[in-house]
Amino acid sequence: MTPTGGGLSWQSYNEETPTADDSDKLSANGLWEQKNVTRDSSDYLWYMTDVNIVSCEGFLKNGKDPYLTVMSAGHVLHVFVNGKLSVTVYGTLDNPKLTYSGNVKLRAGINKILLLSVSVGLPNVGVHYDTWNAEVLGPVTLSGLNEGKRDLTKQRWSYKVGLKGESLSLHSxxxxxxxxxxxxxxxAQKQPLTWYKAIFNAPGGNEPLALDMASMGKGQIWINGEGVGRHWPGYIAQGDCSKCNYAGTFNEKKCQTNCGQPSQRWYHVPRSWLKPSGNLLVVFEEWGGNPTGISLVKRSR
Structure with missing residues (x-):
């Protein structure tokens, strides 16, 4: 792959976390299944709840932060506490279910717990896909309190479908x-939940074009409003590439290559989508990446 020219000039917009006061939220007791709420309108569903911490809690004095546990059917989960990202966890193709367990910083009074559940479009080859779960299944618990363990699963939760940038059609x-x-x-660089845009001119020639996304983590790409697809260079291929021997019974783990590399780096850009000049490239980045490392490349003969 050969770069087509100079670097892109980027602009950024930070995605806002929702609040329980948003007019388009839904509220209910307990946890809802993601696909039944989003109805395939978005990969993203926000789960929001409040946690009240009294001033006499022991951890406020001894510094031993409480322990949050979230069980999810997958595929990706971002955990926010009081507006700040605490952690991102994800499952695998073989086992998309995941569990997050970790300490969280809470204060006396009302604390906001936000869970951003993400479907990544994992392929399925089974029947009754509509019955497969993709959600925060629960239980969701908080340990290390004076009362011991508090179950948040059945308390009041608010839901918001999609991202603000999606509702504003920032990709268009x-x-x-x-x-x-x-x-x-x-x-913004290395900042999660960030939108980036750049304007570029179509390169000359007729060679196939692609975007080199190696510097980014996970998200989605659009050119002139057309969806290039989901990008996930932050997902690193695992395995043992140290030896190759095809002798004996074959299996898919023999003679692996590119271990430790992104599962996909280059993303095809159809030339039919491009205008001679003024093309809009929009990237939504979930994890946090370096947009200055993105380049438009062409396949060398």
Whole structure:
């Protein structure tokens, strides 16, 4: 792959975490299944709940932070506490279910727990896909309190489908002008839940084109409003590439290559989508990446 020219000039917009006051939220006691709420309108579903911490809690004095446990059917989970990202966890193709367990910083009073559950479009080859779960199944518990363990599973939860950037259609030509983007030295890097955009001209020639996304983590890509697809270079291929011997019974783990490399790095850009100039590239980054490392490349003959 050969770069087509100079680097791209990026602008960024930070995705906002929702609040329970948002008009388009849903509320109910207990946890809902993700696909039944999103109805395939988005990969993303926010789960929001409040945790009240009294001032006499022991951990406020001894510094031993309480322990949050979240069980999910997958595929990816971002945990936010009081507006700050605490952790990101994800399952695998073989086992998409995941459990997060870790200490969280809480304060006296009302604390906001937000869980962003993400479906990544894992392929399925089974029957009754509509009965497969993709959600925060629970239980969701908080340990290390004076009362011991508090079960948050059946308490009041609020739900919000999708991201603000999706509702504003930031990936489109018209929607991308509806918010104020920052540029230059203020462009966010290594920051989760960030939208990036750049304008570029179509390179000459007729060679196949692709985007090199090795510097990014996980998210989605659009060009002129058309979906290039989900990117996930942060997912590193596992395995043993140290030896190769085809003798004996064959299995898929023999003679592996590219261990420790992204599962996919280059993403095809159809030339039919491009105008001679003024093409809009939009990237939504979930994990946090370096957009200056993104480049448009062509396949060398």
């Amino acid at each position: 030509l018209s929607g991308s002008s509806s918010v104020e983007w920052v540029q230059g030295s203020l462009v």
